[in-house]
Amino acid sequence: MKKTTVLQVCVAFVLCSLQAVIASAVDCPDQETGGTSCTISLEKLLERAVQHAELIYRVSEESKLLFEEMLVSFGGVNLHVPSGTMCAPKTVSMSKSEIQQISDKWILHSVLILIQFWINPLADLQTSLESYENVSSALLDRSRWMSSKLMSLEQGVVVLVRQILGDGGLLLEVPEETSDRIVSSNWLETLRRDYSVLYCFRKDAHKIETFLKLLKCRQIDKENCSFF
Amino acid sequence: METTLFICILFTGAVATQSVPPTKQGQTSTLPHLTGCFSRELMTFRCQWETRSLHNTTELEDLRLFYILEKDSKKSERKWSECPSYSSMRNECYFNSSNTVIWYPYVIQLRSQALGIVYDEMSFNVEDIVFPDPPIGLNWTLLSMGSTGLICDVVVSWDPPPSAAENVKIGWMLLVYETQYKEKGSDQWNSLDNGKDTQAYVYGLRSNTEYEVRVRSKMRGYNFGVFSDSIFILIPNKETRIPITAMLVFATVGIAIILMLIVVSRQQNRLMVIFLPPVPGPKIKGIDPVLLQKGQLCEFTSILGTHPGLRPELYSNDPWVEFIEVDIDEPHESQEELLIADSPVSQSPQMSSSFRDDDSGRASCCDPDLSDHDQTDLHHPATSSHDGFHPLSRAHSGSPQPASVCPQDTTWSNSLYSQVSDVTQRGEFVLSPEEQERMKTCHNETQKDKDKNKRKEIEQLVVIPDERGYTSELVASAISGHNSKPNLPKTDQSQSQEQHSAFKGIQNLSAETNTSSLSTAFPTLEKPTSPEYTMVDGVDWKNSLFLKPNTPTTQQKAAMKTLPTPEGYLTPDLLDNITPN
Numbered sequence: 001m002k003k004t005t006v007l008q009v010c011v012a013f014v015l016c017s018l019q020a021v022i023a024s025a026v027d028c029p030d031q032e033t034g035g036t037s038c039t040i041s042l043e044k045l046l047e048r049a050v051q052h053a054e055l056i057y058r059v060s061e062e063s064k065l066l067f068e069e070m071l072v073s074f075g076g077v078n079l080h081v082p083s084g085t086m087c088a089p090k091t092v093s094m095s096k097s098e099i100q101q102i103s104d105k106w107i108l109h110s111v112l113i114l115i116q117f118w119i120n121p122l123a124d125l126q127t128s129l130e131s132y133e134n135v136s137s138a139l140l141d142r143s144r145w146m147s148s149k150l151m152s153l154e155q156g157v158v159v160l161v162r163q164i165l166g167d168g169g170l171l172l173e174v175p176e177e178t179s180d181r182i183v184s185s186n187w188l189e190t191l192r193r194d195y196s197v198l199y200c201f202r203k204d205a206h207k208i209e210t211f212l213k214l215l216k217c218r219q220i221d222k223e224n225c226s227f228f
Numbered sequence: 229m230e231t232t233l234f235i236c237i238l239f240t241g242a243v244a245t246q247s248v249p250p251t252k253q254g255q256t257s258t259l260p261h262l263t264g265c266f267s268r269e270l271m272t273f274r275c276q277w278e279t280r281s282l283h284n285t286t287e288l289e290d291l292r293l294f295y296i297l298e299k300d301s302k303k304s305e306r307k308w309s310e311c312p313s314y315s316s317m318r319n320e321c322y323f324n325s326s327n328t329v330i331w332y333p334y335v336i337q338l339r340s341q342a343l344g345i346v347y348d349e350m351s352f353n354v355e356d357i358v359f360p361d362p363p364i365g366l367n368w369t370l371l372s373m374g375s376t377g378l379i380c381d382v383v384v385s386w387d388p389p390p391s392a393a394e395n396v397k398i399g400w401m402l403l404v405y406e407t408q409y410k411e412k413g414s415d416q417w418n419s420l421d422n423g424k425d426t427q428a429y430v431y432g433l434r435s436n437t438e439y440e441v442r443v444r445s446k447m448r449g450y451n452f453g454v455f456s457d458s459i460f461i462l463i464p465n466k467e468t469r470i471p472i473t474a475m476l477v478f479a480t481v482g483i484a485i486i487l488m489l490i491v492v493s494r495q496q497n498r499l500m501v502i503f504l505p506p507v508p509g510p511k512i513k514g515i516d517p518v519l520l521q522k523g524q525l526c527e528f529t530s531i532l533g534t535h536p537g538l539r540p541e542l543y544s545n546d547p548w549v550e551f552i553e554v555d556i557d558e559p560h561e562s563q564e565e566l567l568i569a570d571s572p573v574s575q576s577p578q579m580s581s582s583f584r585d586d587d588s589g590r591a592s593c594c595d596p597d598l599s600d601h602d603q604t605d606l607h608h609p610a611t612s613s614h615d616g617f618h619p620l621s622r623a624h625s626g627s628p629q630p631a632s633v634c635p636q637d638t639t640w641s642n643s644l645y646s647q648v649s650d651v652t653q654r655g656e657f658v659l660s661p662e663e664q665e666r667m668k669t670c671h672n673e674t675q676k677d678k679d680k681n682k683r684k685e686i687e688q689l690v691v692i693p694d695e696r697g698y699t700s701e702l703v704a705s706a707i708s709g710h711n712s713k714p715n716l717p718k719t720d721q722s723q724s725q726e727q728h729s730a731f732k733g734i735q736n737l738s739a740e741t742n743t744s745s746l747s748t749a750f751p752t753l754e755k756p757t758s759p760e761y762t763m764v765d766g767v768d769w770k771n772s773l774f775l776k777p778n779t780p781t782t783q784q785k786a787a788m789k790t791l792p793t794p795e796g797y798l799t800p801d802l803l804d805n806i807t808p809n
Contacts, residue, residue: 054402061449093297093332096271096400097325206355206449207331213399225398 042163046216049160052153053209059142059149060202066139067198071191073134087200090117099211104218107211108161114204115154122147125197128190146201153208164219231352260291262338262348267358269392270401270447271325275311277338277348278319288318291347294337297329308337330354360403360445361389362456363426368441370463371429377465380435384409385427386443386456403445406452412438412460435465648762655772 091110094102126143129135217225260279267273279287293311311321331353338348363386371381388396388403395401407420407428422428433439439461446452650658765774 050399057449087333089332093329095326095329099330202449203331203353203355209402210330210400213402217399 040159042160043220045156045160045163046212046219049153049156050209050212050216052149052156053205053212056146056149056153057202057205057209059146060198060205063139063142063146064198064202066136066142067195070132070135070139071195074191086121086196087203090114090204099214104215105165107215108157108165111208111211111215112154112157112161114208115150115157118201118204119147119150119154121197122150122201125194128194160215231350231356260287260338260340260347262336262350265336265350265352265357267328267354268361268389269395270330270355270358271395272323272328273354273357274315274320274322275336276320290340290342291318292339292341293321294339295323296335297332328354355447355450358401358447358450360447360453361391362454363387363389363405363443363445364456366441366443366456366459368459368461373435373463378435380433380463382430382433382461382463383427384430384441384443384459384461388426389445389453392445402448404448405443405445407441407443408455409439409441409461412440433461433463435463438462651773651775653772655770 090113099107122143126140126147129140129143214225260277262275262277265273265275275293277291277293279291293314294308295311296308312324312327313322314320315322333351333353335351336349337346339346365387366384367386368382368384371383373380384407386405387393392401392403396403402424404421404423405426405428407422407430408417409420409430410417420428420430428443430439430441440458441461442455442458444452444455648657652658763776765776767773
């Protein structure tokens with residue numbers, strides 16, 4: 001009798017520990033499961049978000065360079081700095097000192113707005129790139145990758161918002177519909193538009209990365225990072 | 229991107245031309261113009277301009293810088309702001325961190341206040357004009373060195389630029405570095421892109437070579453800053469040469485010693501003797517050359533008599549007859565095969581090989597044969613497949629008779645010598661009865677019998693050219709020396725008889741004692757009358773004997789030609805040289 005009870009206890013203990021282990025590794029972004037066993041720590045979350053942003057920025061840089069190489073093969077199309085709504089600032093402009101003084105809430109909001117702004121243009125870019133004749137597969141792969149990673153980053157930032165700001169901190173401001181989605185039959189216009197998407201997305205990716213890094217530093221290492 | 233490049237060029241041009249006094253009248257632009265704006269740490273930036281003449285302060289005072297931030301698309305509300313702080317020289321405008329807005333396009337205008345005209349305008353984003361300062365504090369450490377000491381690895385480490393260090397630490401800006409190194413004197417720089425790390429691993433540097441290393445930083449995706457000051461790396465290497473030179477010296481000395489040894493060994497016979505010992509010649513067991521000189525022939529005879537090769541048993545009639553079987557089937561090749569016949573007993577392949585004398589000739593050559601080879605079937609009369617001494621040994625073993633000492637050996641005289649009366653067609657000798665031939669004790673007997681027998685012996689022994697038997701020489705010398713003593717050319721003999729002191733002794737003996745020297749050495753024989761004997765002239769290839777006509781006064785050919793074999797064996801063709809009788 002004693003043996004069986006001991007065995008039962010051991011099995012139960014093992015199962016419970018396994019469950020705990022498995023549960024801790026699972027990411028539960030959108031579900032309000034009870035208990036703290038189903039959440040990731042804030043540090044890990046921020047670290048993953050920062051890594052995502054860094055990688056997205058790097059890939060966007062490479063994509064821009066690949067696109068420029070492709071332009072060279074088209075005959076050296078001269079594309080000046082694109083102007084338009086793509087590169088327009090989406091958030092209120094602030095200096096660094098102002099940003100450093102700004103609250104976490106503002107940072108998170110800005111990041112979220114930026115990310116949500118770029119999801120659709122990247123999808124359009126993907127379809128547009130596929131229509132080119134001599135587009136390199138590397139460029140296609142990168143744009144596809146960027147789209148997917150941006151969506152996962154959005155999910156992560158939402159989780160961050162929930163964790164840092166609580167449930168009520170999520171105020172989604174729907175950005176204005178960009179009117180640049182003009183289906184142009186002109187081939188040069190299409191090129192210019194695609195180039196502006198890549199060019200401006202690269203800037204914003206850099207911004208997103210910087211914001212998230214700042215946020216991470218603030219949250220993790222409060223003594224060194226705060227400049228109040 | 230083009231504006232960025234343009235700004236870079238302008239900036240570099242501004243930096244380069246700052247030291248040049250602007251006295252040149254032939255400048256490209258006479259109007260004041262912006263030379264460039266740059267930022268170090270994504271927090272502040274500054275813009276510079278220049279005018280035709282810097283001395284004219286009034287003109288500089290007149291210049292104003294205005295900027296505007298493009299916000300959205302509301303271009304109607306363009307509110308230009310003036311530069312927040314001018315430098316002391318009024319050619320630079322500094323924007324502090326509160327006035328610097330990242331990720332926003334700036335538009336800068338250089339205006340003249342008095343005239344109200346715009347001299348120059350440019351627009352940019354601050355992040356595009358970031359040129360980080362070079363890193364500081366470069367130093368290097370040796371990481372590892374190859375086994376030979378020629379190749380080594382080095383770690384170069386540095387610190388981020390002080391102006392941007394803070395921003396990097398808080399994550400505001402991400403600096404990546406590029407390391408370049410080259411050999412001193414070379415023009416080609418090697419680049420290493422090592423990302424965010426503030427250290428670089430440089431592999432494959434050669435020792436005793438000076439290298440120059442420099443590092444520069446940039447914000448990822450943006451522009452590089454200027455290079456840092458170079459540092460010089462020199463890795464000394466002391467130990468590698470020593471083992472190589474030592475090895476070379478050692479190798480050459482070793483080769484020289486070997487060559488010297490070879491040369492010396494060729495010239496020195498002693499060394500040759502050590503390496504290649506000479507083939508030992510046959511020596512008579514127990515024979516003292518002194519005996520020969522002193523004329524103590526009895527002892528000499530006794531010694532010879534005790535030798536199994538000369539034992540009386542061999543020369544008994546019956547075995548003697550048996551012994552003189554000649555095999556006609558195989559006449560060719562060496563004459564040792566004269567007595568070849570079928571024998572079930574061991575077939576010794578070659579005479580020389582089976583009779584290897586490795587006891588330096590002291591023991592009898594027959595002894596190994598007696599022990600190893602056919603102990604059986606030795607009495608087979610007509611069958612002797614053994615070369616050389618086999619027949620002898622057979623004969624010897626067939627009729628064992630004690631070897632007698634010289635003074636007493638009646639048996640010796642009994643069977644040792646006999647007179648050949650006739651030679652059959654087959655080559656067999658027919659011997660006359662032996663009662664005529666009684667050996668007298670150490671007395672001179674008729675020489676001719678002896679010669680005949682000796683000749684047969686010679687022939688039989690000549691049959692075995694490689695045989696180490698000693699008797700042939702002695703026999704030959706005995707024959708020759710006895711018959712023609714003064715005609716013996718000693719030179720010839722001496723040439724071939726270097727190693728046989730016995731032979732020399734015999735020669736001396738023959739020379740000295742004319743008549744009885746050699747005859748007394750051997751068991752004496754009754755010398756039959758000359759007509760009864762015939763001389764064997766030679767042995768042809770069929771092993772049949774050529775007999776000379778009975779000429780008692782045949783000239784003796786005293787000269788013994790130089791024997792072909794070093795042991796002085798006679799071949800049939802040289803039998804002519806033997807003094808016939």
